[in-house]
Amino acid sequence: xxxxxxxxxxxxxxxxxxxxxxxxxxxxxxxxxxxxxxxxxxxxxxxxxxxxxxxxxxxxxxxxxxxxxxxxxxxxxxxxxxxxxxxxxxxxxxxxxxxxxxxxxxxxxxxxxxxxxxxxxxxxxxxxxxxxxxxxxxxxxxxxxxxxxxxxxxxxxxxxxxxxxxxxxxxxxxxxxxxxxxxxxxxxxxxxxxxxxxxxxxxxxxxxxxxxxxxxxxxxxxxxxxxxxxxxxxxxxxxxxxxxxxxxxxxxxxxxxxxxxxxxxxxxxxxxxxxxxxxxxxxxxxxxxxxxxxxxxxxxxxxxxxxxxxxxxxx
Amino acid sequence: xxxxxxxxxxxxxxxxxxxxxxxxxxxxxxxxxxxxxxxxxxxxxxxxxxxxxxxxxxxxxxxxxxxxxxxxxxxxxxxxxxxxxxxxxxxxxxxxxxxxxxxxxxxxxxxxxxxxxxxxxxxxxxxxxxxxxxxxxxxxxxxxxxxxxxxxxxxxxxxxxxxxxxxxxxxxxxxxxxxxxxxxxxxxxxxxxxxxxxxxxxxxxxxxxxxxxxxxxxxxxxxxxxxxxxxxxxxxxxxxxxxxxxxxxxxxxxxxxxxxxxxxxxxxxxxxxxxxxxxxxxxxxxxxxxxxxxxxxxxxxxxxxxxxxxxxxxxxxxxxxxxxxxxxxxxxxxxxxxxxxxxxxxxxxxxxxxxxx
Numbered sequence: 001x002x003x004x005x006x007x008x009x010x011x012x013x014x015x016x017x018x019x020x021x022x023x024x025x026x027x028x029x030x031x032x033x034x035x036x037x038x039x040x041x042x043x044x045x046x047x048x049x050x051x052x053x054x055x056x057x058x059x060x061x062x063x064x065x066x067x068x069x070x071x072x073x074x075x076x077x078x079x080x081x082x083x084x085x086x087x088x089x090x091x092x093x094x095x096x097x098x099x100x101x102x103x104x105x106x107x108x109x110x111x112x113x114x115x116x117x118x119x120x121x122x123x124x125x126x127x128x129x130x131x132x133x134x135x136x137x138x139x140x141x142x143x144x145x146x147x148x149x150x151x152x153x154x155x156x157x158x159x160x161x162x163x164x165x166x167x168x169x170x171x172x173x174x175x176x177x178x179x180x181x182x183x184x185x186x187x188x189x190x191x192x193x194x195x196x197x198x199x200x201x202x203x204x205x206x207x208x209x210x211x212x213x214x215x216x217x218x219x220x221x222x223x224x225x226x227x228x229x230x231x232x233x234x235x236x237x238x239x240x241x242x243x244x245x246x247x248x249x250x251x252x253x254x255x256x257x258x259x260x261x262x263x264x265x266x267x268x269x270x271x272x273x274x275x276x277x278x279x280x281x282x283x284x285x286x287x288x289x290x291x292x293x294x295x296x297x298x299x300x301x302x303x304x305x306x307x308x309x310x311x312x313x314x315x
Numbered sequence: 316x317x318x319x320x321x322x323x324x325x326x327x328x329x330x331x332x333x334x335x336x337x338x339x340x341x342x343x344x345x346x347x348x349x350x351x352x353x354x355x356x357x358x359x360x361x362x363x364x365x366x367x368x369x370x371x372x373x374x375x376x377x378x379x380x381x382x383x384x385x386x387x388x389x390x391x392x393x394x395x396x397x398x399x400x401x402x403x404x405x406x407x408x409x410x411x412x413x414x415x416x417x418x419x420x421x422x423x424x425x426x427x428x429x430x431x432x433x434x435x436x437x438x439x440x441x442x443x444x445x446x447x448x449x450x451x452x453x454x455x456x457x458x459x460x461x462x463x464x465x466x467x468x469x470x471x472x473x474x475x476x477x478x479x480x481x482x483x484x485x486x487x488x489x490x491x492x493x494x495x496x497x498x499x500x501x502x503x504x505x506x507x508x509x510x511x512x513x514x515x516x517x518x519x520x521x522x523x524x525x526x527x528x529x530x531x532x533x534x535x536x537x538x539x540x541x542x543x544x545x546x547x548x549x550x551x552x553x554x555x556x557x558x559x560x561x562x563x564x565x566x567x568x569x570x571x572x573x574x575x576x577x578x579x580x581x582x583x584x585x586x587x588x589x590x591x592x593x594x595x596x597x598x599x600x601x602x603x604x605x606x607x608x609x610x611x612x613x614x615x616x617x618x619x620x621x622x623x624x625x626x627x628x629x630x631x632x633x634x635x636x637x638x639x640x641x642x643x644x645x646x647x648x649x650x651x652x653x654x655x656x657x658x659x660x661x662x663x664x665x666x667x668x669x670x671x672x
Contacts, residue, residue: 004479007512044343082507126416128416190484193484197477213379265378273360276396277377277379
């Protein structure tokens with residue numbers, strides 16, 4: 001759950017960045033003769049709304065309405081008491097309360113004379129919300145994500161992910177050697193403290209001594225050659241990284257050519273979720289396991305890559 | 316990892332409702348329906364556990380490492396990165412789904428005439444098993460020591476997010492799985508809590524927090540207010556209203572009473588003091604809520620929620636709201652309903668915390 005620093009630094013992401021992204025949305029909408037695009041967001045599926053408005057509902061749901069004409073609107077499940085905070089992290093000025101989202105969406109549509117709106121990935125709306133919106137007064141038209149959401153072609157997105165990757169790499173480089181002999185919880189606590197002080201918004205940390213798949217800490221002592229896989233979110237931008245302590249301890253690495261035991265795990269980092277398995281043409285994380293048959297131990301490594309003009313580049 | 320008591324309850328529920336299959340769905344934020352049966356914190360975006368009416372279990376995960384971690388369970392376990400297409404193969408007739416409302420609409424559309432089991436499962440989960448209560452007790456202990464660390468660490472000049480990072484590190488080191496935490500700081504201009512910002516604490520600040528450590532899946536919560544410097548008369552007076560309101564709920568809570576009255580007894584204290592308008596949704600959200608595998612479970616403690624209290628419920632009573640005396644203030648503790656009343660699981664002092672600044 002997000003409990004790190006959620007903020008909007010305008011030197012990192014100037015308001016013009018969001019304006020440029022809005023221009024793309026407006027062009028697609030105009031081509032499809034749609035007056036607005038509705039983008040769903042919640043605590044975990046916030047990537048897309050974040051891309052267009054830097055808004056992440058830390059506890060609730062929201063609908064971002066991006067119109068062809070006029071100002072965007074945010075329909076927000078959070079109380080108006082939080083609007084001052086919301087307006088400090090997003091360029092959206094028109095923030096409105098929404099319990100049942102169908103009614104306020106209908107009101108916005110009525111105000112602006114819309115009879116239909118586009119919905120980004122309509123099939124991925126939560127079922128109850130989908131039912132409510134379909135039962136409302138406005139016709140919903142699906143707009144596929146690929147039409148408007150291209151984080152891998154956006155210099156600011158790449159830069160933010162580079163920062164996230166640098167943050168994760170620096171922490172693992174320094175902390176990994178000190179983890180040997182510690183209880184996994186202790187190591188996780190140390191990483192959490194360090195990375196959140198550095199500005200990480202959220203973290204998922206998985207560990208293994210090489211005899212199991214990586215998993216959450218559960219009170220196990222970390223042995224020489226252990227591996228860590230970390231998902232780190234920096235201001236809405238996720239990266240994944242896996243590293244093994246064995247690379248600082250060469251005698252643990254198999255002397256002969258190591259086998260690749262499992263198919264590499266590919267993770268997509270551009271989609272609706274912070275990370276999910278699958279192939280991604282923009283940002284991808286690949287985790288590879290080196291397996292030593294003699295000791296029956298695996299060693300994990302992996303990084304986040306960006307597919308740029310020169311091919312895949314590790315961030 | 317497998318909650319066999321819940322499995323038996325769910326099989327009985329299926330028999331009584333005539334359901335052939337029960338699917339417990341979870342996604343990255345709401346794992347609670349899934350975890351009520353299979354208590355593993357999966358890290359892929361989705362997971363589903365399907366129980367047959369004869370009690371056989373199958374699990375569909377969306378990440379290969381989840382599948383490996385789930386192996387100790389006696390179940391048919393598969394994974395597929397394309398959860399949507401894999402779920403299609405589980406879409407059998409007469410399936411009831413717990414968490415259906417949270418599922419992506421395209422997932423639900425695979426099922427012929429799906430039935431929601433969400434409410435029925437929630438009603439069972441509301442009453443904790445003795446083992447679940449012991450886990451909540453451990454979480455409440457961590458909330459206590461986590462809050463003490465919060466108090467010890469907070470100082471003038473520190474940023475909200477820095478304090479949150481210190482508490483996060485402290486709790487994770489001690490085995491906490493997750494921690495739902497909100498924070499607020501300042502004076503009468505503060506109307507609520509939110510994620511931590513880069514605001515730096517000042518002398519005289521009221522620092523509010525809701526700490527909710529999760530241990531083996533189960534959350535406990537503590538709400539306290541800390542003043543940097545000696546509290547002002549208004550801060551002390553304001554806190555007394557909150558203390559009395561929370562105590563009223565604790566004194567009132569027992570099997571058979573209604574949740575709406577647990578809210579009413581708290582709000583009555585505010586009304587008596589002339590602060591009735593600050594018990595409305597303009598200034599506050601709820602007067603408490605149930606706790607379990609999600610940090611904000613039904614029923615919400617509100618005067619329009621009709622729900623009978625029963626033994627084994629674990630909830631927090633927190634009359635958190637804005638008052639013009641000293642701004643937003645919070646105060647609350649995790650309570651378990653016993654045979655004759657309730658027990659406070661945490662041991663933190665019921666006081667307005669303050670430290671020299």
